[in-house]
Amino acid sequence: MELSSFIIFLAAIFTSNILLTNFLGMCSFLSVSKEIESSLGLGFAVVFVMTMTSALNYLVYHHILVPMNIVYLQYIIFILVIAAFVQLIEIIIERFSPLLYYSLGIFLPLITVNCAILGVSLFLIIRNYSFVQSVAYGAGSGLGWLLAILALAGIRQKVKEKFVPIGLRGAGLSLIITGIMALAFIGFSGVVIIQ
């Protein structure tokens, strides 16, 4: 069935949220979700990088890897493309907007190793998306990731003032919260399925 790009975009945010259904990109999700402000910065950086790299990796895959018959190298090449792209953006942002650099740029190196970014690039190949669908999927997944980290940061900021049993403090409670959030997101799954 040919899905419209808009549906893929929405589905990537809600029903197939890259973080809450695939549990990808957990490390920066757990470590940067202590405050809403910084999680917002990281979230937008992820949205931007995910959208751009899914477009780039789509082009690289279909115009370089497939014609040269080396699709089995996609993992390495995708990582290279992502790393180089993130570096490039960092240099450019630093030059033109120091303020943006300090609200977004400091998160960029963290994103290079965010597995959700690589995951999106790999999924869009497996699912045979077209170029427009890929970009929609990348942007949607980025926004979904932003939504998830923002929700967790909001909850964690509230939890900070409450008593938490010692054994649950830190990552323990965050993982439980994430699990419950993922359960809540299952509620969306009847709407549309893309995987």
Added chain:
Amino acid sequence: MLFGIINTVLIVSAISGILAFLLVIADLVFANYGECKITINDKKEVKVEGGDSLLSTLNENKIFLASACGGRGSCGFCRCKVTAGAGPILPTEKPFLSPQDIKDDFRLACQVKVKEDIKIEIPEDIFNIKKFKAKVSQIKDLTHDIKELHLQLLEPQEIDFKAGQYVQLQSNKYAKIKKSVSRAYSISSSPDKNKEIELIIRKVPDGICTTWVHEYLQEGEEVNFTGPFGDFYIRDSKADMIFIAGGSGKAPIKSMIEYLSKHKTERRMVYIFGARARKDLYYTEHFQNLEKQFPDFTYLPILSRPTAQCNWNGKCGYAPNYFDEFIKDPKNTEAYLCGSPGMIDAVEKGLKKKGVSSENIYYDKFA
């Protein structure tokens, strides 16, 4: 088969090569800020290569702003007035600047990048801060983890400093550490000796500079340092003085007391040195000898965690336990503290409770 492997390797190398090339180009185009001009106090102009932080650019031009953390933005010592060309104030600077500072154009030189012509204002005495070349004339073990370093000045040959000030020692490259770092250490010798300085350096586990000093630096080697920096020095008054130090915090206070012993003072003095166990004590005899050279000076080493092996029959506990005994006139007492932030905060609290006014508490916190 072989052809396939070579082919793959070539393609991967080509793709990585292209990406690397793009990055190099971007670095040249975007990260190249060309030549910039720094105007200092509206008098002096220096032409510099842009792109680096203001702090390190000034350092390259032999103007040395204070910095204890080496440009990581954690000590806030490199504050200076930047009146033009600094760009917006960054979140990394805010914790160190008061609203008044921001109004007065103060910035942290290690966070400001030189990207265009810049105008700064710095106090004139910063020009007295020099870069020194020195020879390590002696390395002495003081305790199991503290060494004393003697540096004989080569170029320039004399240093003029106040007892209590510090220098920034530059580490050389060693083993796996490919970068030279600079760290702040107080001068422990008296300003009367101006051809040689002494530093007391405690080994920090995994510390880049202290590991270098403790395990790699040899007598006879040449080292570089800049200085003197800091406003931790004895105030000229008639008030009683209480010195409190812990660990390698003995350095500036040793300098102060040795200086005072040469220049005669009638002031009432007590020096409380806190250590964990007996093996952490050093210079005990030296200070016991100094006690005799003053009309009213007590040296009081105390141990916070003496063990059975210590065989210690001196005082135990923490410095504030002894304030009642030694602070006779809190309104007329100056306190000089040197040690870890935790120790200083605790001691400062104790002093204030005792009635010592906060203007008379001077300290040198390890950043």
